[in-house]
Amino acid sequence: MADLLFFVFATVAIGSAIGVVVARNPVGSLMSMVATLAAVAGIFVLLEAHFLAAVQVIVYAGAIMVLFLFVIMLLNLGHDYERDMKGGVWSVMAFATTGGLAGLLVRQLGRSADSPTFLTGDGGDAIDAALAEYGAVGAIARPLFTDYVVPFELVGILLLVAIVGAIVLAKKDV
């Protein structure tokens, strides 16, 4: 059952990821991306990472993509989207970049086959124990606020800096 569901989610994720690239209309590409994010959240649920799945949908699909949609709808209002597409040199560069990234991914996957990972090694039991003891949220929150509290706070400051920067940039036009 779980295997079958995995293939359903994986097919949707890959199919809609292709949709993001090939869609002619930016809103179509955005909705495909939302579908990809939702399908990946489904895979997270199959991996027992319920909290991650929820956060993926709340933060990415529910907030960030809505802002994207907001911007896409306002920019290019009534324009012909086809004219914005770049051809020739740009598509070669895009292919090269994607190919390079895919190569890195394949290399990393091949390497991790013989080292302990999240799914195959000891990591699985430790995670199950943490889930059983602290629940879906506590299992993430505990390490985040104990072992990794300094990096966590640093990321918080980084985000604050980004927000302040965005406001400073926006203020110029107002």
Place this chain on the structure above:
Amino acid sequence: MEAISGLPALLSSSAKVVAVFSGVLVVVAYTTLAERRVSAFIQDRIGPNRVGPFGLLQPIADGIKSILKEETSPAAASRTFFILGPILAMVPAMVTFAVIPFAAPLPTPWGVVDMIIADVPIGILYILAFSSLGVYGIVLGGWASNNKYAFLGALRASAQMVSYEVALGLSLITVLMLAGNVTLTEMVWQQQQLDLWFALPLSLAFLLFVVSSFAETNRLPFDMPEAESELVTGYHTEYSAMKFSMFFIAEYSHMLTASALMATLFLGGWDIPFATWDDAFWYEGVLIRGFGPDGAPLAASPAWWKTLFTFGVFALKTGFFLLFFIWVRWTLPRFRYDQVMQLGWKVMLPTALAYIMVMAASMLILDQVGLPYGFAYGLALTGVSLVCTVLFIFYLDDDRIIKGAGARRAVSNPVPTGGGD
């Protein structure tokens, strides 16, 4: 008594899905009737009373009408998204009900059945996730219509729903802190343990949650996306027949979910007030109703009449909030768009943040003092919250309704030469 498992569990789950889904649809249909009857009552009219006794068959007549009506589709609309809009609006609104517990566990010959469709470990986050997807239906519908008014409605919807989601989420954090858990079954249990509904120890969170719920469901005074006096009818201007009805069903099922959620989070869910015989909770595989003085779990004995009673209480609490939604709609005028944004970002957000700090500090102090989690703990938090709530209301009111003694004197003895007010 054992929890249900195996094939009977599968069958009982399917039965629950069918029952809850049809229940939600029926309640939604009759909420539309209630809306029309209550609005008529408030405006001193009679309202729909021709179809069936007291107009009780009106929703069925409405349903048949919207299916049989001609469907128009604007020539300049983008077809796919125009059809996708109502679907995306309706689905998230309907599936969120799955994680809300609606009665005490029901004993059957095959084992005890929990009265909740899916007790997922992330509980409330599941609801937040799906309700955050609800905005796509409205935004896509408005954009795809290719109509100025619909598009403006869609833009307002996206801005408003994203803004108030922040306040909604932050007001929930205090609830999570007090309950120490995110699943809704656990929250009902914590309120039974505390002998106090969270509406009292977390009164300000309750207030913020209710206000943001109105904004999230796009109900007056926050119905910016529709605003019929400014935008025709906003995002669903171009929709007709059943597609229009689907937006309607989405709005009312959103209302129903929000009401059930408020009842569960702040009014104890299916808990019957001033009674402990109905309490039931799974504790290490056994159904218990609490802990004895020595800390040993006391076994609960589920019964079908307890399930029935608790369901009735849950329905009453949810119905109260539904009526409240309707009453507010026909009482308050609509906000201006900039006022909505101002309230969301400059009032609700900072208040929610400050309240989290205050409650976290009070809980920390109470824990340090060594007060056990119970009635006294709840009362102490109620005191702190009451002060916060009174201050907040006083600030919001800004001397308009509640005046200080000095202000009242100034009004009753106006200065003769002062110009204006």
